[in-house]
Amino acid sequence: MDIQTKKMLCVLVRYQQADHKIVTRLFELIYIDATNGSAQVLYNVFKETMLKNNLNLSDIVGLASDGVAVMTGKNNSFFSLLNKDVPHSLLLKCVCHSSALVASKACSVLPNELEELMRGIYTYISSSSKRCAQVIEIQNYFNIEHYKVLKLSGTR
Structure with a gap:
């Protein structure tokens, strides 16, 4: 810093x-x-x-x-x-x-509960190796590409 x-x-x-x-x-x-x-x-x-x-x-x-x-x-x-x-x-x-400013402005009209839910999902899954493995297992079951659950972040 x-x-x-x-x-x-x-x-x-x-x-x-x-x-x-x-x-x-x-x-x-x-x-x-x-x-x-x-x-x-x-x-x-x-x-x-x-x-x-x-x-x-x-x-x-x-x-x-x-x-x-x-x-x-x-x-x-x-x-x-x-x-x-x-x-x-x-x-x-x-x-x-x-684009980030536009997205931020657009999200400001959405209920805060949606953002809290997304942050909660990330925290729940990422804080456990077992849950990360279960996400991969679900992706395998549905034969979809493996995606990592990304952390929701601000503009900066």
Whole structure:
């Protein structure tokens, strides 16, 4: 667990090689002081890193990020600052995170008893080797593929 007062901005690059293969690589881990992680600070440090490596901002095609406001908000976000310098840049919010938010919102209208039942089933089965073996026995009897009972978890 990292409890320092520094955060990291992970910068990945995706590009097409001469053989037309698409490659994604870690470009830089930029340390940010956690006491001021504003969009302006993030963007300034990012721009400095680009300049230090002799890269042009105009070569940026887009930004992929989770949907946090400091990165993707409409006003005063990392993307809004990038979009001022690179008007043709595109924003791609994290599909997995967005899907998890949609699922979470959809589940909020279901009765809590359903979630409690699912968690209870997992706890009951997973806490006993015998019960795990019985689940496999049932799957064998019905001639179905073996699936492990998965733990219900939150977005993060």
